[in-house]
Amino acid sequence: MAESTTATIVGGSGFAGGELLRLLAGHPDFEVAQATSREYANKTVGSVHPNLREMDLRFTPPTDLESVDVLFAAAPHGVAMDHLDEWQDAADTVVDLSADFRLETESQYDEWYDGHSAPEYLDDAVYALPELSREELYGADLIAGGGCNATATILGLLPLAEAGLLDDAHVVVDVKVGSSEGGAGGGPASSHPERSGVVRPYAPTGHRHEAEIEQFLGLSVSFTAHAVDMVRGASATCHVFPEETPSTGDLWSAYRETYEDEPFVDIVAGGSGVYRYPEPKAVAGTNGAEVGFELDEDNGRVVAFSAIDNMMKGSAGQAVHAANVALGFDETAGLDQLGLHPVGSP
Amino acid sequence: MAESTTATIVGGSGFAGGELLRLLAGHPDFEVAQATSREYANKTVGSVHPNLREMDLRFTPPTDLESVDVLFAAAPHGVAMDHLDEWQDAADTVVDLSADFRLETESQYDEWYDGHSAPEYLDDAVYALPELSREELYGADLIAGGGCNATATILGLLPLAEAGLLDDAHVVVDVKVGSSEGGAGGGPASSHPERSGVVRPYAPTGHRHEAEIEQFLGLSVSFTAHAVDMVRGASATCHVFPEETPSTGDLWSAYRETYEDEPFVDIVAGGSGVYRYPEPKAVAGTNGAEVGFELDEDNGRVVAFSAIDNMMKGSAGQAVHAANVALGFDETAGLDQLGLHPVGSP
């Protein structure tokens, strides 16, 4: 039996850190060496993540990093750019789930974030979404996880982009997300009495994920995000107006062409029963994405749908998938969870 | 003291019928004479609607109509067109909450519905939304309630239309609705295990409410509706691309111009705190509508938001409001309920 690959999780007490712990605990090739948490140092991981009560591991302070093969960082935006040197000293491969290395140029960070303290690494970073960057991921040593809303949007639109249907197209993206996007801290808007039952526009315009979408799809989209009442999940409805309206057959060809060999993407477009289009709850807890479409001939519109679990395909699952590719493991290793049915608002 | 105006509610055991009962029970000018229900005839209204347990009224069969001043009909689509003669014999004024008299021409019913059995009445009917049709409502004897999704959309876009900003504009409408839209019956997709926690595209294209929107705003919109996890509420996010991009000041002027004297519409656009844009839960249980907007200069886009309670402003409340106008009552009579805070998913 091969020796396990060792991993450290920086920021292990947050939601994404907990998901990394869950995934690596069931991963055949990884062994978790450390999970760090300033606030919960020396406490068991199960004291924060009730699903991990059986796991025999305590948080360590983030200052005591052991040497490992892979370091997964699930820290707030801005931390990775300040600690990358230190992390690269501790690990051969760094997978950062924050926004710090997603964009390609310093000027993008100047425009969309508060600048960047380590722009010299931007060139090295590979975007974690294998559906976009599988080739570059092989052997990569700095991997940057995509944003959850950007991931949902990119997956929904990628077949159209590859089929040339986005050239000079007009695109509106209307996203609905769950409360776990706000992280474990949360503020007043995230408290249960205020957050329950909402349809709340929280980023009407200017959402930072627009930058990633534009970077990878090569077009500017009109993006608006809403909070809805679920915990996990991101759903993107993309209203696309191509220069020339495709047929439904063209759309099926485009989606199949892009995704037929992808292990984590299902095309769900019509059919019978309750679940005829992509829904986040159908993929909750899994690394799966559902994409689908409907043609609106009257308006010359393609409605492209995409649904993911923001904590999985939109964060921790994507990171593990990318690491699997980078290290040459089976792509689905540790990511073969099936979703649940029925399921409420996971 | 003036004599009360008598009212019959046809279809009193459904959700909209129950709302009509609640509203008329608290209305200073109306007295409920009858509420009909085939299934629950002779049972108390409180046996179906637990909020009306104190009300001393039993359902009557729909065949025994007394003479009253106003008949409110909350029957499924298609019933009103077959029974209008009979209802007009029983009442001076008929307010129909179904789709049967919303559209102006028989050809629209041929296109969007299954035709029409009483097209000769289409000319007489006045659309129930006073923000659109106040003048025509005075003294009207056939009033047609608007669709909930159409109402939300029209209210969000009306100021832009009146300001000329929809001329040759491109408009995408992305709607999110609660489960009460499915009515009291519901099918498998409406069962709690399947319907909880959803973001489910249920009308990706071709929603019938497009016809009403086009009829009143004079332009075709690209419309998509999603089911989300709330019981009451309809929220419309309208992505509008005018020929020339207005300023934020232009938008404020337009919305104030349209709504400054409207008793049921609030403009909510920015500001501080948790509730900065329209949200259905802020108006749940009330006849209020919240409308708001945000300018996306980069994309030449106006994002117009609108939120209503689909059972109230989108159905029963709108009907009572229209009747108030038609009969010369105070417009807000019986409709002065305040919403709740905090509130979950009402």
Place this chain on the structure above:
Amino acid sequence: MAESTTATIVGGSGFAGGELLRLLAGHPDFEVAQATSREYANKTVGSVHPNLREMDLRFTPPTDLESVDVLFAAAPHGVAMDHLDEWQDAADTVVDLSADFRLETESQYDEWYDGHSAPEYLDDAVYALPELSREELYGADLIAGGGCNATATILGLLPLAEAGLLDDAHVVVDVKVGSSEGGAGGGPASSHPERSGVVRPYAPTGHRHEAEIEQFLGLSVSFTAHAVDMVRGASATCHVFPEETPSTGDLWSAYRETYEDEPFVDIVAGGSGVYRYPEPKAVAGTNGAEVGFELDEDNGRVVAFSAIDNMMKGSAGQAVHAANVALGFDETAGLDQLGLHPVGSP
């Protein structure tokens, strides 16, 4: 027309303060003079409570109290005992919604709370629940609102107590409550991701409301409270083992005897349809209480159910009801809201 009674609300930005504002805004006899908030001083009440956007009132600092007729205090426990002198200088009648004056003796505060700084007032205070203390409330100048869980429990058990069925009985009370009980602040346990979908024992034993229950019913109960997924509502299931098992007829007599003249209490015990026993959502947003029961002959048990809206009958509604009694107003003035059907998790 009589002059209005003026009222100040101390702690107007919290959930209970917001409810007081909503109720007094619609009350025929009260006029709100002030609502205080340290944090939101000078902001509109609508900036915190979206349901009150139409209300033309700004918060004032809690230090600038005007002279009014009635002061309602919705401050955290411990504040009232330190400020009562000041409040009584400003108002003829003080209605305190906290726990500070609910119990009768200093020793109870020593046992269940952290002592009391103004025990000399305990004798004067009248418990706000008119079903218990109507006679004492007439003309009272210090009124102490009951705890929400205690209120639900007392209302469910009172008929049994009055019928002698609690003498030497054994009583288990299992309570389920919504997230609004945690108040507007909330901590990690109240964040939406952690609080959604829970059935969480939060007070397995030793809940402070036991003291009130014992004080009024004269017996010790075994009390356990659970958080469940709703925003408003408290539901008490009381498992009662009387010395001698009554008949169902005895129970109907007992409940009718106690509540037949009570304007806010409905008996819901069996029958047909969906809503056969008390449910918090049937009374959400109202001052109503539903009580009911079922006899378990095999086990010599009476199961008594009680459901209220914790923000209303369990807090602000109870306070206004008590003030109505104390000042000689119609008991239901300002409290005639009907609940909603359908309604989700209000």
Place this chain on the structure above:
Amino acid sequence: MAESTTATIVGGSGFAGGELLRLLAGHPDFEVAQATSREYANKTVGSVHPNLREMDLRFTPPTDLESVDVLFAAAPHGVAMDHLDEWQDAADTVVDLSADFRLETESQYDEWYDGHSAPEYLDDAVYALPELSREELYGADLIAGGGCNATATILGLLPLAEAGLLDDAHVVVDVKVGSSEGGAGGGPASSHPERSGVVRPYAPTGHRHEAEIEQFLGLSVSFTAHAVDMVRGASATCHVFPEETPSTGDLWSAYRETYEDEPFVDIVAGGSGVYRYPEPKAVAGTNGAEVGFELDEDNGRVVAFSAIDNMMKGSAGQAVHAANVALGFDETAGLDQLGLHPVGSP
């Protein structure tokens, strides 16, 4: 590699059938030969269960049973007793998830159900809960799955029974369950608008699961069940009044003694953080049970808590666990799913 054990799932389109499919799809020792459904015959399992879209299997009519090693039956109560002969012809081992073989004697079925059509098999059946019946399960050929509420209750109380603390004890069991207990069909009470946000007593007295609890624990309990707003989960709060009050140390000893070697039961009793007592959402999607307790010395009460996923430990997971024991597989085979954190109302 050993040959797989073949399995048929009767009733594969229901919720429990879907869970069996999910579990067996990931089980190292089983291979699904057939899943039957009258209504969905010839449709893919993924057309009903969206989490199983990748599974290459179509439902077969229930009349065409192949020979297999194990037949799992997830049919409504009453079907198994009429078809057992046929099923035993088709399979060496039958695991029935209904109530048909849970009780030991015909007279129990006469008392609690509508009698029994095949009482001669009652003696052969082994109850599926390995924590109760591990020894009898080895080699069993007829296994009867426990009821979800009974399972939750029994697991919470078993340590007390084994420690003698239930001898002559008085026990109240207050259960809260999710909507999946109502099955895939559902009626009006299960529709989303009526079922959302509830705390609804649905079985105040006389719940059939009392029979199982009494059968295994040897005492009659006072049982009441409530519907609450979650999809999966059953939570039992057991209020136990032993003849002599134990110490907290006694309780820890009792629970550890019973469960220290059990792979699926965790003791959660106090500690810090948000998750200090058993909660169904912490085990949702898994075969785990959480049990815990708190001592209420003032009332001589032990409050015992228990939480399971009703579809898993309370149904399909329990069945697979029992089959693992019966066939000599690793007990946790196919049942090593970890729960999710955060998670809403799974």
